[in-house]
Amino acid sequence: MKRYVQMPIAALTGALLLAACSGGGDADQDDGTTTITFSMWAGSAPETEALETLVDLVEDAHPEIRVELETAPFNDYWTRLAAQASGGTEACVLGVQSPRTTSIQGLLLPLEDSALTDADIDLDEFDQAIVEGTQVDGVQYAIPYDLGPLIVFYNADAFADAGVPAPEDGWTVEEFTSAAATLSGEGRYGYALNPSVDSTTAWSLTLTGQQGVAEDGSLQLTSPAMVETVEFLQGFIAAGSSPQLPATSDTYNALNSFVAGDAAMAVDGPWQLAYVAEQVAFEFGVVTMPAGPQGSGTPVAGSGYGISAGCEHPEEALQVISVLTGPDAQVALAEMGRAYPSRTEEQSAYFHGEFEIAEDTLLAAAEGGEPLRSTVNFTQVNTLFNQYAVSALNGDMTAAEFLETVQSQTEAGAQQ
Amino acid sequence: MTTASTGVSRSPAAPRRALRRREAVAAYGFLTPSGLGFLAFTLGPILGSLAISFFHWPVIGGRSWAGLTNFLTILTEDPIFWRAVRNTLIFVVLYMPLNFLLALGLALWISPQIRGRGLYRLLFFLPAVTPIVANALVWRLLVQPNGLFAEVATWFGIEDLNPLGSGAGAMAVVVAMSLWQGFGYNMLVFSAGLDSIPEQLYEAASLDGANVLHRFARITLPMLSPSIFFATVMTLITSFQVFAQPYVLTAGGPGVATTTMVMYLYQRGFQLFDLGTASAVATSLFVIIAAITAVQFTGQRRWVHYE
Numbered sequence: 001m002k003r004y005v006q007m008p009i010a011a012l013t014g015a016l017l018l019a020a021c022s023g024g025g026d027a028d029q030d031d032g033t034t035t036i037t038f039s040m041w042a043g044s045a046p047e048t049e050a051l052e053t054l055v056d057l058v059e060d061a062h063p064e065i066r067v068e069l070e071t072a073p074f075n076d077y078w079t080r081l082a083a084q085a086s087g088g089t090e091a092c093v094l095g096v097q098s099p100r101t102t103s104i105q106g107l108l109l110p111l112e113d114s115a116l117t118d119a120d121i122d123l124d125e126f127d128q129a130i131v132e133g134t135q136v137d138g139v140q141y142a143i144p145y146d147l148g149p150l151i152v153f154y155n156a157d158a159f160a161d162a163g164v165p166a167p168e169d170g171w172t173v174e175e176f177t178s179a180a181a182t183l184s185g186e187g188r189y190g191y192a193l194n195p196s197v198d199s200t201t202a203w204s205l206t207l208t209g210q211q212g213v214a215e216d217g218s219l220q221l222t223s224p225a226m227v228e229t230v231e232f233l234q235g236f237i238a239a240g241s242s243p244q245l246p247a248t249s250d251t252y253n254a255l256n257s258f259v260a261g262d263a264a265m266a267v268d269g270p271w272q273l274a275y276v277a278e279q280v281a282f283e284f285g286v287v288t289m290p291a292g293p294q295g296s297g298t299p300v301a302g303s304g305y306g307i308s309a310g311c312e313h314p315e316e317a318l319q320v321i322s323v324l325t326g327p328d329a330q331v332a333l334a335e336m337g338r339a340y341p342s343r344t345e346e347q348s349a350y351f352h353g354e355f356e357i358a359e360d361t362l363l364a365a366a367e368g369g370e371p372l373r374s375t376v377n378f379t380q381v382n383t384l385f386n387q388y389a390v391s392a393l394n395g396d397m398t399a400a401e402f403l404e405t406v407q408s409q410t411e412a413g414a415q416q
Numbered sequence: 417m418t419t420a421s422t423g424v425s426r427s428p429a430a431p432r433r434a435l436r437r438r439e440a441v442a443a444y445g446f447l448t449p450s451g452l453g454f455l456a457f458t459l460g461p462i463l464g465s466l467a468i469s470f471f472h473w474p475v476i477g478g479r480s481w482a483g484l485t486n487f488l489t490i491l492t493e494d495p496i497f498w499r500a501v502r503n504t505l506i507f508v509v510l511y512m513p514l515n516f517l518l519a520l521g522l523a524l525w526i527s528p529q530i531r532g533r534g535l536y537r538l539l540f541f542l543p544a545v546t547p548i549v550a551n552a553l554v555w556r557l558l559v560q561p562n563g564l565f566a567e568v569a570t571w572f573g574i575e576d577l578n579p580l581g582s583g584a585g586a587m588a589v590v591v592a593m594s595l596w597q598g599f600g601y602n603m604l605v606f607s608a609g610l611d612s613i614p615e616q617l618y619e620a621a622s623l624d625g626a627n628v629l630h631r632f633a634r635i636t637l638p639m640l641s642p643s644i645f646f647a648t649v650m651t652l653i654t655s656f657q658v659f660a661q662p663y664v665l666t667a668g669g670p671g672v673a674t675t676t677m678v679m680y681l682y683q684r685g686f687q688l689f690d691l692g693t694a695s696a697v698a699t700s701l702f703v704i705i706a707a708i709t710a711v712q713f714t715g716q717r718r719w720v721h722y723e
Contacts, residue, residue, distance in 0.1 A: 246580030
């Protein structure tokens with residue numbers, strides 16, 4: 001009987017060996033080219049096509065490099081990165097979102113100044129807020145290709161119908177609040193709240209000049225500044241200027257409420273301009289975050305590319321990144337409306353057609369922008385913040401209780 | 417007497433052994449494909465996950481032996497683990513009886529030869545075969561503020577209905593959606609079970625003067641007990657593993673009101689990149705399910721009647 005048991009075990013071992021062999025990243029080809037695997041998020045066919053355009057640019061500039069692109073939708077990208085990293089099969093060039101740089105720092109190769117110079121990358125040519133956003137403790141871990149301050153999208157038709165003058169860059173928090181109140185009623189609302197860390201940070205910067213993460217990277221959600229901000233946001237729902245929030249996995253919930261015409265304003269990034277322009281059935285405009293006692297503040301987040309620590313060809317990978325974040329690639333992405341360039345010189349390429357309306361606002365927003373700070377466990381902060389903010393903003397929890405819960409549960413999670 | 421039987425009486429053991437061995441070869445041959453699949457995709461991962469739960473196993477960074485630390489952490493320090501256990505139990509306690517009531521009720525209703533019986537069966541089973549993500553997306557449209565439910569509620573004077581805004585409401589929606597999705601399967605199991613009960617039993621009982629309730633309690637339920645047992649075991653296991661509904665519908669919120677155990681292990685493993693505690697959560701869930709299933713199998717002798 002033993003024989004029959006041995007057979008499946010042998011087959012199983014074979015299968016496992018095969019599985020082990022099929023992993024692995026880049027490899028040298030016989031024809032002298034080096035293959036660099038490139039993993040990036042893309043949620044739609046146009047996004048994937050944009051990435052393929054970039055890959056072509058790389059291969060034209062470096063015929064000796066072959067780029068193997070793999071994509072996954074944004075949320076799945078991080079899950080897959082986790083799975084691949086645990087098996088040691090992550091790609092060589094990785095997409096990195098600035099607020100997540102700290103949490104995946106261990107996966108990434110620090111990018112030394114000398115290596116950057118060799119690869120012809122000059123960080124002075126980039127917007128400094130996002131360059132800083134892709135650093136951890138002053139060390140560069142990714143080269144940014146786009147950035148986004150948060151801006152206010154408004155329904156110009158709704159403003160006109162209600163007799164409220166259209167907002168202008170540099171408007172104030174009082175003007176925002178009173179517009180939101182005037183535009184609300186009969187199932188319509190002035191402002192669709194997004195219970196996320198980044199849009200809350202836009203308000204905390206505007207109202208108090210502070211973020212939920214201190215400069216030294218520690219979480220300070222329970223600070224009086226954050227409590228004040230959350231109480232301010234609670235006021236919108238309490239006053240009927242914002243709709244009640246549902247618990248949802250839809251991260252576009254607030255924006256979709258704006259797009260559907262149910263809410264006259266929403267706070268989001270310029271990366272949503274293409275989507276909004278395509279979806280709305282009304283005239284819309286964008287304007288800076290209203291100015292509070294601390295001026296008009298906004299966190300700046302963006303994305304870039306880093307090299308995995310396990311990459312066998314880091315030099316070639318950096319050459320790939322040099323092209324991916326180079327002027328040509330950024331102009332190409334900007335013209336497609338895919339990304340607002342992180343290179344200051346190339347930003348003008350973005351403002352054409354339906355994006356023209358955003359020019360003044362984005363340039364003005366850049367002045368009040370500072371990098372969205374993050375912590376090592378920022379994913380957990382985000383997750384818990386989003387979940388509990390629903391109860392808090394609906395008025396089922398006090399602001400202090402909410403922030404204390406997120407802070408303490410994150411800290412308990414961090415100890416594990 | 418035939419030659420074959422004389423053969424057997426002449427030397428009884430040897431050919432039987434040969435036959436048995438041939439049968440064993442065939443049996444193992446047939447078992448190998450599914451056995452391989454079981455080893456590679458079920459037993460292997462279970463043992464792997466069990467092993468990981470005894471290590472500090474971050475996705476990024478070094479791994480080290482942890483002993484029971486992961487278990488101690490989730491059981492004693494973690495502020496969310498016990499909430500997740502409680503949420504899972506609330507889900508099971510609400511979902512199981514309602515599912516059985518609905519499934520059995522509808523199975524009884526369509527069990528007589530009513531017109532269009534096949535059609536009803538098909539209709540009731542339809543939600544069970546639609547992808548759960550599609551179901552959840554449709555439910556989201558129904559229950560969100562400004563959705564159909566909120567619209568209907570205004571007819572009754574309820575403004576701003578927002579069940580997903582409160583913990584109890586969100587759990588109720590998750591249970592309701594799961595019911596809608598899940599009752600069809602059990603209904604089919606019960607319906608098939610009811611069809612196999614001989615009609616004569618009911619006739620005999622009627623002649624003896626048994627009324628509807630008596631016939632249900634003394635014939636239908638005992639005769640249906642194997643189906644009920646099967647459905648109980650399967651439904652309990654799947655309801656302890658509930659994940660997709662909160663994942664797609666509520667993302668575990670508001671707060672952690674709909675964060676179930678599997679939802680939580682997913683968050684720990686694949687959002688927080690901590691496979692050690694995620695596996696500890698998985699192992700705890702495995703122990704709970706195994707214990708409850710064992711109790712069910714021990715208890716079944718008392719109430720399950722096999723013909």
